[in-house]
């Protein structure tokens with residue numbers, strides 16, 4: 001793994017750095033490249049702007065590894081409000097959550113109960129609930145939570161990381177719940193016995209799992225989403241889907257706000273289902289460090305912002 005990527009991922013866990021960096025006005029300006037603002041209204045405003053381009057959206061409030069039960073209750077209530085606001089505004093927007101935001105470190109039972117409430121709300125408002133995947137220490141518990149909630153509510157999806165060596169088996173084990181899977185490469189610092197260290201191996205595993213999911217979607221056993229900005233992979237999987245004559249509503253492409261905007265628009269204009277994941281919230285430091293780790297060239301953008309008048 002490149003040193004710069006390792007350094008940013010290590011920095012993402014540094015509380016001192018987080019406090020100091022987040023106070024800097026230039027840092028707040030730079031982060032705007034990837035998030036429209038800190039409030040729910042900012043995210044919904046950005047979601048509305050994507051509608052004319054036929055791009056749907058996913059919103060997520062930043063913040064992870066919360067400590068107390070009351071914090072998790074507040075996050076659940078925030079997302080309940082978000083579902084209502086989305087519904088009222090008539091937006092093609094769904095919600096994505098991190099299990100640790102909903103108290104997974106504190107109690108898996110409480111986290112499960114929160115997910116159940118949010119899943120019920122997603123159904124009631126005609127939306128969807130998505131569960132993000134965090135570092136590898138959470139995978140077993142997150143899969144168990146997903147299995148539980150998905151077997152009771154239909155429109156629930158989960159992110160699965162192609163860089164984990166275990167992922168092909170995890171995909172097979174989920175097939176009985178007809179999963180909606182957002183396949184991503186994986187954004188955390190993991191040891192080599194857990195995750196493929198070389199990008200080439202991650203890309204190969206992404207392609208083979210993607211093809212497997214497309215096959216499963218043919219008879220309705222899975223709904224694949226390709227969550228990547230890697231246009232070589234995206235084009236490869238879309239052409240596989242075309243060759244299989246899969247209807248275009250059987251699979252989707254999801255990307256992050258501020259990344260590959262032109263490709264998002266082009267894919268939507270070609271008639272593919274595209275969603276853009278929009279983050280908001282005050283706790284953006286670890287998430288922002290992961291974005292820098294993915295593309296260390298982004299640091300030049302931060303520097304330019306720091307020195308710009």
Ligand SMILES: Cc1cc2nc3c(=O)[nH]c(=O)nc-3n(C[C@H](O)[C@H](O)[C@H](O)COP(=O)(O)OP(=O)(O)OC[C@H]3O[C@@H](n4cnc5c(N)ncnc54)[C@H](O)[C@@H]3O)c2cc1C
Pocket residue numbers: 131132133134159161182184185186187188227228229230231254255256259260277290291292294295298
């Ligand atoms: C919708 C969505 C949801 C996600 N959810 C999760 C999750 O739940 N758990 C998780 O671990 N990870 C998640 N991720 C992050 C993912 O794991 C990758 O870290 C991230 O998508 C970067 O990898 P890539 O697939 O774009 O491929 P890469 O090979 O890293 O990048 C391909 C190309 O995309 C562009 N690009 C990629 N990243 C950036 C960036 N930060 N800035 C500018 N350009 C960039 C570059 O042009 C690069 O050459 C999610 C990603 C997306 C798109």
